[in-house]
Amino acid sequence: MAQMKFMCDAERCIECNGCVTACKNANDVEWGIQRRRVVTLDDGEPSEVSISVACMHCDDAPCMAVCPTDCFYKTDDGIVLHDKDLCIGCGYCLYACPFGAPQFPKQNAFGERGKMDKCTFCAGGPAESKEEEYEKYGSNRIAEGKLPLCAEMCSTKALLAGDAQTVADIFRQRVVQRGHSDGGWSGNQRRERERTRTGADLNQADSLAYDATRRG
Amino acid sequence: MSLCRNGPNVGVSVALALLLLLTALFASPPLAQAETEREAASAVVGVSPDTWRQVRSGEIGPNFRDSRADSTYNLINASGESWRQLRNRWVSPFGLIAIGGMIAVIAIFYVIVGRKDLSEPRTGRKLLRWPLVVRSIHWTVASLFIVLALSGLNLLYGKFVFRPLFGDAVWGAMISASKIAHNYLGPLFGILLVVLLARVLKHNWPKRHDLAWFKQGGGLVGKGHPDAGFANGGEKLWFWLLATAGLVVVASGLVLDFPNVGQSRDTMQWANIIHAVGALGLTAVALGHIYIGTIGSEGSLEAMTTGYVDETWAKDHHNLWYEEVKDQALPGDQLTGERAASDDRGETASRPG
Numbered sequence: 114m115a116q117m118k119f120m121c122d123a124e125r126c127i128e129c130n131g132c133v134t135a136c137k138n139a140n141d142v143e144w145g146i147q148r149r150r151v152v153t154l155d156d157g158e159p160s161e162v163s164i165s166v167a168c169m170h171c172d173d174a175p176c177m178a179v180c181p182t183d184c185f186y187k188t189d190d191g192i193v194l195h196d197k198d199l200c201i202g203c204g205y206c207l208y209a210c211p212f213g214a215p216q217f218p219k220q221n222a223f224g225e226r227g228k229m230d231k232c233t234f235c236a237g238g239p240a241e242s243k244e245e246e247y248e249k250y251g252s253n254r255i256a257e258g259k260l261p262l263c264a265e266m267c268s269t270k271a272l273l274a275g276d277a278q279t280v281a282d283i284f285r286q287r288v289v290q291r292g293h294s295d296g297g298w299s300g301n302q303r304r305e306r307e308r309t310r311t312g313a314d315l316n317q318a319d320s321l322a323y324d325a326t327r328r329g
Numbered sequence: 330m331s332l333c334r335n336g337p338n339v340g341v342s343v344a345l346a347l348l349l350l351l352t353a354l355f356a357s358p359p360l361a362q363a364e365t366e367r368e369a370a371s372a373v374v375g376v377s378p379d380t381w382r383q384v385r386s387g388e389i390g391p392n393f394r395d396s397r398a399d400s401t402y403n404l405i406n407a408s409g410e411s412w413r414q415l416r417n418r419w420v421s422p423f424g425l426i427a428i429g430g431m432i433a434v435i436a437i438f439y440v441i442v443g444r445k446d447l448s449e450p451r452t453g454r455k456l457l458r459w460p461l462v463v464r465s466i467h468w469t470v471a472s473l474f475i476v477l478a479l480s481g482l483n484l485l486y487g488k489f490v491f492r493p494l495f496g497d498a499v500w501g502a503m504i505s506a507s508k509i510a511h512n513y514l515g516p517l518f519g520i521l522l523v524v525l526l527a528r529v530l531k532h533n534w535p536k537r538h539d540l541a542w543f544k545q546g547g548g549l550v551g552k553g554h555p556d557a558g559f560a561n562g563g564e565k566l567w568f569w570l571l572a573t574a575g576l577v578v579v580a581s582g583l584v585l586d587f588p589n590v591g592q593s594r595d596t597m598q599w600a601n602i603i604h605a606v607g608a609l610g611l612t613a614v615a616l617g618h619i620y621i622g623t624i625g626s627e628g629s630l631e632a633m634t635t636g637y638v639d640e641t642w643a644k645d646h647h648n649l650w651y652e653e654v655k656d657q658a659l660p661g662d663q664l665t666g667e668r669a670a671s672d673d674r675g676e677t678a679s680r681p682g
Contacts, residue, residue: 128396130396133396147396147397150395150396150397150400151395151396152393152394152395152396152404153392153393153394153395153396154380154384154390154392154393154404155380155390155392156392156393156394157392158392160380161392162380164404166404175409175410175413178413178417179413179416179417180488181484181485181487181488181504181508182488182492182500182501182504183488183492196497198497198501199497199500199501199504201504201505201507201508202508203484203508204585204588204597205601207594208409208412208413208594208597208598208601209406209409209410209412209413210406210409211405211406211407211409211410212404212405212406213400213402213403213406213594219589223512223586223587223589224587224588224589224590225512226588
């Protein structure tokens with residue numbers, strides 16, 4: 114079975130927020146909820162970099178481990194889904210999640226959280242009918258043989274979604290193509306020279322990417 | 330006309346196309362090379378492994394932006410994993426050990442040592458110990474405590490027992506009821522606990538003889554009874570546990586209960602750990618309190634149900650208090666008629682010296 118994963122290539126992300134919009138549109142999510150967010154580091158500085166984040170469908174999902182109702186489950190494709198009928202809105206998944214993915218509608222009295230909402234990898238969730246599924250979790254594109262809309266619509270193909278192996282292959286190819294060590298998380302030849310000059314210890318993955326282009 | 334004028338035009342077009350094709354063919358490899366180098370040269374400059382390490386540690390630079398409305402989150406919630414490990418690896422198992430251990434200890438103690446009986450037969454004369462208002466607050470707080478303890482335990486351990494046992498439909502209703510009861514009765518418990526603590530504070534100031542009481546183990550085992558005033562050392566310990574840990578549990582519970590006042594995710598993680606540790610500990614100690622108050626010692630429960638205790642019980646457990654109030658003892662058969670009238674009088678008189 115496939116292991117579905119997201120990957121955002123920070124080198125390519127241009128912070129257009131197209132993924133955010135695509136997601137909201139595909140899943141018709143509640144007002145105030147934004148399943149995907151774009152985070153920018155060093156905004157306005159030369160080192161500015163953006164990255165799109167949502168539920169990363171962890172192998173060892175912390176939300177699953179701490180949920181008092183045990184409402185999370187993993188599909189055969191490695192997608193982490195949750196049952197809104199069981200969710201009690203305690204917020205524990207939010208405390209544990211490394212990516213700030215779980216969100217709660219904030220309209221209830223005394224600040225009581227509603228049912229948790231998060232990215233479903235466009236795989237819907239448990240429901241009696243298709244309509245109910247759409248109402249609660251948004252679209253189920255996986256059932257239609259399609260990948261999440263955010264990645265499908267990413268204009269620079271920074272956001273990749275699909276089987277972990279395929280995504281990794283694409284990314285590895287990109288890193289090799291970039292032709293410098295550190296291509297995975299960006300950098301340039303100037304800094305590469307700097308690192309060589311200072312005798313910094315390049316790790317194996319870095320050297321691999323570097324050598325491949327030299328030989329090619 | 331048009332035919333002969335077209336002749337050379339076609340020739341030129343073909344030649345141009347050929348030239349273009351040839352240029353493209355020969356130019357391709359160097360262009361591709363340049364492309365790669367250009368990508369490398371124009372790549373983002375300053376994002377280094379250090380930047381990502383910083384992200385991983387949960388730090389936020391001044392120019393951090395998040396496209397989500399009113400988000401206060403960093404990119405990576407570094408403390409989330411620590412919270413998870415603390416909760417799942419430490420709090421959860423050790424809470425079970427504390428409570429299960431307490432139940433086991435009490436059961437073994439009851440089997441081996443048994444109930445603490447009165448040293449002499451009852452005299453039938455009664456002393457007022459707890460007026461109606463204290464008893465009412467006590468039982469309200471006690472009921473709330475039990476509901477909160479059970480719903481809290483369900484939130485921590487229920488999924489391992491009841492979900493496989495009853496199935497999703499029952500479990501869903503059960504856990505949802507637990508959470509609602511916990512969240513709405515919690516603040517009520519907090520308020521009443523403060524009222525109760527304030528009401529009985531005067532009995533619980535530590536005295537020198539309390540130390541001796543603890544040294545003798547409260548007289549739990551054997552015949553003797555160490556000195557005790559209105560409240561003995563154990564009762565005072567329970568009081569001060571509730572006045573410290575109890576109030577911390579209430580306060581941390583309020584932090585978790587109302588997430589709409591702007592507290593951060595990290596604050597709630599800590600509040601949750603403090604709340605769980607405190608509440609599990611208090612639940613374990615409460616089991617001891619419940620044991621001693623009910624089947625653990627003869628004649629104790631009636632103090633909190635009827636408000637009155639037998640003279641013998643007072644002499645046994647609270648000898649110093651008994652010395653103060655022994656002249657106020659009432660014959661048991663007079664109580665029903667006089668209770669209402671004597672409630673207020675008895676409370677003031679029962680204040681320890």
